[in-house]
Amino acid sequence: MKTGDPIVDRLVDLIAKMPGIGRKTAQRLAFFILAQPEPYALDLSESIRQLKENLRTCPQCFNFCHQELCSVCSQTSRDTGLMCVIEDAMSLNQIERTGHYRGYYHVLQGALSPIHGIGPKELRIQELLARLKTMPVQEVILATNPTLEGEATAMYLAELLGESGVKLSRIGTGIPMGGSLDYVDEITMTKALDNRRTL
Template identity: 50%
Template sequence: MYYYAEPVGRLIEALNKLPGVGPKTAQRLAFHLLRVPRSEAVTLAKAIVDARDQTSDCSICGNMTDRDPCRICADEARDQAVICVVEDARDVVAIEKTREYHGLYHVLRGVLSPMEGIGPEQLRIRELVARLEGSPVQEVILATNPTVEGEATANYLARQIKAQGIKVTRIAHGLPIGGDLEYADQVTLWRAMEGRREL
């Protein structure tokens, strides 16, 4: 039984492939796009194609950029002595939004995950180690997510980096602002206690 005209079905199928978009949301988005003025649909389609065609990875840090090197790596005002290692380009955006960090970045493009066949060779670890050799970097901040894979990646990187005599730090983990102790899991509470500081 045919529910949709073929072009609409293809649109729903394409939208359904996006992360976090299920069949009902894909259908809702498709019908919304069919109702907007053609110019808006064309603008959206062009923005998608332009973003895909005009962005690439920075040759230095691996962040998503429209120029090489990226604006962060090219900014001489940034602290060249500190590199923050993150899993994904989205993490760079999250940290930049705080407006508190003024160092450089290194994007791994994932974490170690033997179950998924992701080892050090699949990540940008070799590039990080090479980048640190003979550089003015004095500290590397490991900002991988507090997951089993993120912790394993941080521990692996710490061993690699410490061998070069560079200070390695890990972002703190704990309770979010506005969170309740009774709803926190044991690992989060343990991390919060471990990362306590004097007031």
């Protein structure tokens, strides 16, 4: 489905790479941008440029940040006894939005997926182990997504940390299987955290 205009088609191709966006939606979005006043389109492209130029990865938790440490790691008032392990920064935002969790996070930057060539070395697992050695963490909450990959990752970590003496828990019911934390509302997310079970 091409429009015949190379400039429009290039934008459609780029938008269609985004998750959950088919070519038809990509074309609708491209035409929407085309119909907006010029400042909107320039603002959009500038904000995407800034996103790549000014955002970096937090050296502690691997959340994104634009200062030395991310907005969570720079808070000294948080509970150093709690560590929540998640797949991506979007899950971190979801949990933060509940206002219910006071510990720290560790972003794995993905989940184990042998068919996609993602093994333990591709994730921030070594960095997690190093942090657990230096922080007085009492409980690690495995909050990877309730998908096959997320479950496999949680199980892998549970085994890896099994003998470390730290309490391990997995987020509880409320989140549909096969789902992603990224699209869960605040109440469901709060319940999932409350209902976490010890592993």
